[in-house]
Amino acid sequence: MTSFFLFGAEGGLFDFDATLPLMAVQVVILTFILNTLFFKPVGQVVEEREDYVTVSRSEAKQKLAEAERLEADLRGQLKDARLAAQKVITEAEQDSDKLYREALALANSEANSSREEARREIDAQRDSALNQLKADSEKLGDLIVERLLAVQ
């Protein structure tokens, strides 16, 4: 029991010998083996996955931004198209209104002119008829006067 804790004694808790350097060599070798078999391959896989996730995420973000951009673009186009359609409709309405008015005015003026002509014709015929009648009645009056005078 006296040599229980003593250095250099036979046995004991603090019995240093060639176990120490050999264990150190063993651990160093184990370090290199684990580096090749464990740390490098697993690290590669983990880092590849991290890269993959990062790249996928940034790609997804890019795609999302692209989609949002396209959506905004299309919204703008849609708005422009609506405005254009509105404009076309307004123009068409104005055009048709104008045409209608023109046609109406034309028809009115034609109707007026033909009515005017008709009235003029009627006036002319009436005048001529009155003249005729006047002439006829004068002739008849003359004739009646002649006959009466002749009888006497």
Added chain:
Amino acid sequence: MGSLPFIFPFAELEVGQHLYWQLGNLRIHGQVFMTSWIVIGALLTLVVVGTKKMERDPRGVQNLLEFLWDYIRDLARTQIGEKVYRDWMPFIGTLFLFIFVSNWGGALVPWRLIHLPSGELGAPTADINTTVALALLVSLSYFYAGLSNKGLRYFEYYVHPTPIMLPFKIVEDFTKPLSLSFRLFGNILADELVVAVLVFLVPLVLPVPVMFLGLFTSAIQALIFATLAAYYIGEAVEEHH
């Protein structure tokens, strides 16, 4: 010598006895190497099985390995810093995994059922040789990290922020491995002893909470060792302004 027959009359409780192997004129502790090979074997099996067929969608053991990798990376990155943590991650990770599996193996595997001619199997980290070896590796690592990153400017660290710090920093170079090795050694050995003593005194129920505590301590010690190792390396490579 080393058994405690006069306190606990049980022949099985042996402390400080080793199974000596003779390699040329070198003597080594056989039981430490036997369990350390089992630990290394378990680690390598896990790693080989888990990395056999790795996919981007992890399944099975790959999940566990990736979790461990991530955990070790976070540990190394927070302690060492973004710039050089990659170089030291394998070392920190190996320390953590080796100590963790050793500690848990010592706590979970009923080694006492295997009888050795002398000494007994247990966690490799319950032997002072292992913990000192690990601690010295940490010391070498942080010196190497500092010198390779900053060259001779590394020694500015000793007079930072004032030259008064010089003796303390030099003492620190000795206390760092000392505290690292003794903390791990003491915790694991104490845990094994407490469990063993309790098992011999009260073989039922009572040792179980202590065993759970031992598992907790084991995990914490592995984390502490790895974190401190990373912190020392980080301290050595840190740029002063």
